[in-house]
Amino acid sequence: MRAIVQSSYGAPEDVLALTEIEPPIPKDDEVLVRVRATSVNTPDWATIIGQPYLLRGQMGLRCPRRPVRGTDVAGIVEAVGSAVSEFRSGDPVFGAGLDDARVGTFAELTAVPAQRLILKPAALSFEDAAACVMSGLTALDAVRVAEVGPGTRMLVNGAAGGVGTFALRMAKRLGAEVTGVCGTRNVNFLRELGADHVVDYTREEFVAGDARYDVVLDNVLNHSPAKTVRVLAPRGILVPNGMGISGGWFSGLPRMAHAALLGVLRTDVRWARCRVTRENLGELATLIVGGLGVVTDRVFPLEEAAAAVAHMLGHHARGKVVLAMAPSARSA
Ligand SMILES: NC(=O)c1ccc[n+]([C@@H]2O[C@H](COP(=O)([O-])OP(=O)(O)OC[C@H]3O[C@@H](n4cnc5c(N)ncnc54)[C@H](OP(=O)(O)O)[C@@H]3O)[C@@H](O)[C@H]2O)c1
Numbered sequence: 001m002r003a004i005v006q007s008s009y010g011a012p013e014d015v016l017a018l019t020e021i022e023p024p025i026p027k028d029d030e031v032l033v034r035v036r037a038t039s040v041n042t043p044d045w046a047t048i049i050g051q052p053y054l055l056r057g058q059m060g061l062r063c064p065r066r067p068v069r070g071t072d073v074a075g076i077v078e079a080v081g082s083a084v085s086e087f088r089s090g091d092p093v094f095g096a097g098l099d100d101a102r103v104g105t106f107a108e109l110t111a112v113p114a115q116r117l118i119l120k121p122a123a124l125s126f127e128d129a130a131a132c133v134m135s136g137l138t139a140l141d142a143v144r145v146a147e148v149g150p151g152t153r154m155l156v157n158g159a160a161g162g163v164g165t166f167a168l169r170m171a172k173r174l175g176a177e178v179t180g181v182c183g184t185r186n187v188n189f190l191r192e193l194g195a196d197h198v199v200d201y202t203r204e205e206f207v208a209g210d211a212r213y214d215v216v217l218d219n220v221l222n223h224s225p226a227k228t229v230r231v232l233a234p235r236g237i238l239v240p241n242g243m244g245i246s247g248g249w250f251s252g253l254p255r256m257a258h259a260a261l262l263g264v265l266r267t268d269v270r271w272a273r274c275r276v277t278r279e280n281l282g283e284l285a286t287l288i289v290g291g292l293g294v295v296t297d298r299v300f301p302l303e304e305a306a307a308a309v310a311h312m313l314g315h316h317a318r319g320k321v322v323l324a325m326a327p328s329a330r331s332a
Contacts, residue, residue: 024110181199
């Protein structure tokens with residue numbers, strides 16, 4: 001089968017190549033999925049450039065321990081392990097593999113634990129199903145852990161990105177008053193998505209404003225958490241999310257540690273996680289089909305995975321970046 005194989009760390013176009021490899025053999029509790037679409041997430045580009053360097057021990061010192069990236073998947077069941085009874089060959093499914101999968105989802109076939117898949121509703125396209133998993137489940141967890149509800153004043157930093165576009169729209173559906181932070185190009189876009197207020201970070205810093213929020217979901221970590229918590233209302237909740245975009249030796253790790261320390265000392269800090277369970281996947285699918293939708297920036301063919309990753313590495317993707325199989329590869 002064909003897969004996008006990573007040879008070392010560096011620029012996507014230098015280290016990713018479409019290569020013929022052996023397909024994975026599913027374990028007893030796994031499902032072999034013929035991939036129709038997958039999407040690019042932060043862990044993918046971070047492992048491709050090999051940053052933060054501090055995590056190289058975990059990723060693999062000189063090259064990644066596992067050469068095929070990708071976790072989100074939507075596709076057709078090809079075969080099932082001996083202990084899997086819920087799916088059969090031909091079922092359309094979606095979900096996510098594991099970060100340490102032997103073969104990730106940037107491939108024609110991938111093996112995924114059955115517990116991390118559900119049947120794909122017919123009303124959900126393969127592209128949207130693949131786009132929603134990691135970002136949508138993280139956003140779902142964020143609005144849950146922060147107890148977002150009617151009247152909650154919520155600020156989403158990085159509102160135009162993969163997690164942000166889901167979080168903004170989920171919070172609006174829960175009745176929150178949402179402020180989105182983005183660059184000039186996305187001001188009208190966020191208004192169209194339903195943001196009540198938009199802060200253009202090229203003109204003003206939200207951390208310097210007078211507005212106060214019950215919840216701040218920070219997907220960018222471009223400000224010190226000590227500054228960010230100043231815009232929280234009394235009993236406000238900070239949800240720091242992710243590694244930030246700085247790269248280098250530590251990327252967002254010091255800011256995450258700083259936020260954790262503030263959580264111990266004086267601030268209500270809660271952590272969002274991408275919890276891939278069947279229940280959560282089902283809830284996400286219902287939300288999306290029920291009108292939430294998916295914001296996709298661009299769909300690239302698998303062969304152009306390097307360009308797709310590079311596009312995301314620019315840190316200005318609007319919603320999700322998707323990789324889809326060309327029709328000829330679907331039954332190859
Ligand atoms: N907890 C988990 O399990 C989990 C799961 C998935 C992701 N994450 C984390 O979530 C974070 C966001 O991921 P993502 O997939 O949403 O990223 P993304 O799609 O790459 O985010 C891109 C967006 O970031 C915005 N942005 C760039 N610089 C900004 C700035 N200075 N201020 C405000 N917005 C800015 C851009 O908007 P403009 O073009 O308008 O600048 C763009 O729309 C990452 O750090 C990731 O590690 C965590």
